[in-house]
Amino acid sequence: xxxxxxxxxxxxxxxxxxxxxxxxxxxxKMMDFPVGEYRWITVAAxxxxxxxxxxxxxxxxxxxxxxxxxxxxxxxxxxxxxLDADYKRLGALGVAFTKPPTDAGPIKLAVxxxxxxxxxxxxxxxx
Amino acid sequence: xxxxPATFDRLxxxxxxxxxxxxxxxxxxxxxxxxxxxxxxxxxxxFGATPHELRTRARLDRAKQLLxxxxxxxxxxxxxxxxxxxxFSALFTRWEGASPRTFQRPAPENHGCLGMLAxxxxxxxxxxxxxx
Numbered sequence: 001x002x003x004x005x006x007x008x009x010x011x012x013x014x015x016x017x018x019x020x021x022x023x024x025x026x027x028x029k030m031m032d033f034p035v036g037e038y039r040w041i042t043v044a045a046x047x048x049x050x051x052x053x054x055x056x057x058x059x060x061x062x063x064x065x066x067x068x069x070x071x072x073x074x075x076x077x078x079x080x081x082x083l084d085a086d087y088k089r090l091g092a093l094g095v096a097f098t099k100p101p102t103d104a105g106p107i108k109l110a111v112x113x114x115x116x117x118x119x120x121x122x123x124x125x126x127x
Numbered sequence: 128x129x130x131x132p133a134t135f136d137r138l139x140x141x142x143x144x145x146x147x148x149x150x151x152x153x154x155x156x157x158x159x160x161x162x163x164x165x166x167x168x169x170x171x172x173x174f175g176a177t178p179h180e181l182r183t184r185a186r187l188d189r190a191k192q193l194l195x196x197x198x199x200x201x202x203x204x205x206x207x208x209x210x211x212x213x214x215f216s217a218l219f220t221r222w223e224g225a226s227p228r229t230f231q232r233p234a235p236e237n238h239g240c241l242g243m244l245a246x247x248x249x250x251x252x253x254x255x256x257x258x259x
Contacts, residue, residue: 016175070139072132096128096172098135113130115175 006042008054009076010061011116014039017055020115024093025078027053045078058117065117072098074111074121083108083124128172137161138170145178146185149208152178187222190215194231203227 011017018041021027027043030052034040038059042052053076058065068075080086083101087110091097098119099111109123130138137159144155155178156163171177176184186207193203201212204227209215220226 013175020175072135091128094128094172096130096169098130098132100129113173115173 005050006052006054007076008056009114009118009120010058010065011055011114011118012058012065013116014041014055014057017041017114017116018043021053021055024090024095025114055116069117069119072111072119075118077109077121077123080122080124083110083122086110086122128169130169130173134161134169135173138166138173141166141170141178142174142181145182183218183222187219190219190227191223191230194227197231200227200231 018029018032021043022029026046028046028049029041030044030049031040031042038057041055043055044050044052065075087097087101090112096113096115097110098113099109101108101110103126104123106125106127107123108126109121111119111121114120138161141155141159141161144150144158145152148155150158152167153163156166159166161169167177170181174181186209190203190207193206194200198206200216204212204215207215209218216227219230223230
C-alpha cells in the first residue's frame with residue numbers, strides 16, 4: 001500500500017514562507033535543517049503530524065509558479081472546518097484573498113495568496 | 128483584503144513591469160490604471176513585499192545568477208541596473224549577508240529539496256529528530 005504523507009509547494013523565499021505558513025496560516029513547523037544552500041522545511045496541521053507539507057525553493061519552477069499564479073490557479077488546497085471563520089481570521093491578519101467564501105456544490109471554497117508566489121485554495125465540505 | 132479579479136490582473140502586470148523595466152512605481156501604477164496608494168497596499172498583501180522591495184529582490188537574484196556564472200562584480204553591477212559599485216555592494220551585503228565578491232564562488236550542484244534529501248545519509252532525519 002502506498003500512502004501520501006508528504007507533498008510540497010514551491011516558495012520564493014523559504015524563511016518568509018515558514019513565517020506565513022506557521023504564524024499566519026497556523027501550521028506547525030515539523031522539520032527545518034540546512035540542505036546545501038537551501039533548507040528542508042516541513043509543516044503540518046496541529047494534531048496531524050503524520051502529513052507534512054514541504055516548503056521547497058522555487059529555483060527550478062519559477063516560470064511554472066508564475067504562470068499558475070497569473071492564471072489564478074491555486075497550487076494547493078487546504079481543508080477548513082469553518083471557512084467563514086478562517087476567512088475572517090486571516091483577513092484580519094492582512095491576508096489577500098482573490099476569492100471570498102463561495103458555494104461550489106459539495107464544497108464552499110475561497111482562495112488566498114501565500115505571499116511567496118502561490119495562490120492557495122481553502123475549502124470546506126458542505127455535505 | 129479581497130482583491131477583485133480586474134485588480135488582480137493589474138497587480139500581476141505591475142509585477143511584470145517592475146522586474147522587466149526601469150519605470151518608476153508611480154508610472155507603473157498609471158500604466159496599470161491603479162492609484163499608487165491602492166496599488167502599493169494591494170501589491171504588498173498579494174506578493175508579501177512592496178513594489179520597491181520586489182524590484183530590489185529581483186535585481187539581487189539576477190546579480191546572484193551572474194555572480195555564480197563568474198561575471199565580474201563591476202559588470203554585474205551595471206547589468207542589474209546600479210550606477211554605483213559602492214551602493215550595489217552595500218545593498219547586496221545588507222540583503223545577502225555577504226559582499227558580492229565573497230558570494231562569488233562556484234555554484235553548488237542543486238537537485239531541489241526533495242532531490243537533495245535523497246542524497247542525505249539514511250539516518251539524517253532520525254538524527255535530526257533525536258537532536259530536538
